[in-house]
Amino acid sequence: MRTTDSDVRRVTQLLDLVEREDEHLRGVQARFFGTVPEQGVDGEWVTRTLSNPEGIDRLESFGAKFGRMQDTVVDKLLPALLTAAGEHPGAAIDNLNRAERLGFINAADDWLIMRRLRNRLVHEYMTDPSAMASALRQARALTGELHSAFIAMRDFASSHFS
Template sequence: MTETINRLWQILRVVEKEAHSLQAVMQRRFPGHGAISPAWLEGQLATPEGIDRLESFVGKFSRMQDTLVDKLLPHFLLAVGEEPGTALDNLRRAERLGIVSDPDQWLAMRRLRNHLVHEYVDDLAQLAAAPAKARETAGELYKTFHGIKAYAGKNLPPVDKTQ
């Protein structure tokens, strides 16, 4: 069990770095939190730097979501004595523990992540909607991370340095 808890704390540190990176790129990418319109997006896509910044946001959003769902959540459940299962099962267990507010929202975020990463869209209005939705749902990523971290801090022992 000590190894599981130590691994959980290690993954929490990784996700904390990912959260800081995502937050930083969002502040640089979307200063003032204005609307992401097709015209704004067209301006961003007109320069290599704009493309790189948008791809950086998509990558950091996707990476944090992947780490939360695929690594942090299963290790968290193990550490608190739950048996991890499918991603949806894990999200439902996390909802029962008060960590996730809506598993269906997470499934929608997962579809959004796949859309951002794997699909090429020519329609600027449709393309602008995806990063706008990702920016909007990033708050759930932060909330879930902080919920797991707070729960672990309150209910689990700290890292065992002798391991």
């Protein structure tokens, strides 16, 4: 498969988009969690945080941005990057396994966990504050994986398509 200028332009556009999504996600993460250590995100913290409209808005913003960046990376950037690299993209899980082999991500299984978390944070109103706290701790930690994957893909594109 031959790489075209159009393929490279598409990767560049998507990298620009994911860079903005990454900045926004990390920004809302900092505003939502503040300086609370991981172990401080518990059921009581969730109840307190969601007791006011600002906390609810920040939760919704964090969940939406977490899901949006993950969707863009998995559904758009990764297939475009594989295409530009001369590979044939496949199903999301196959692309994630390829991304793991190429060193873009640490573990494809983490990205499957991310997808489930995304669905829980975006589509469900959890009634158990402890379950919400657990999901938020996981999502908070996996935000770093999203950022690292973006950096790895950006670096790959810079070294292969510049």
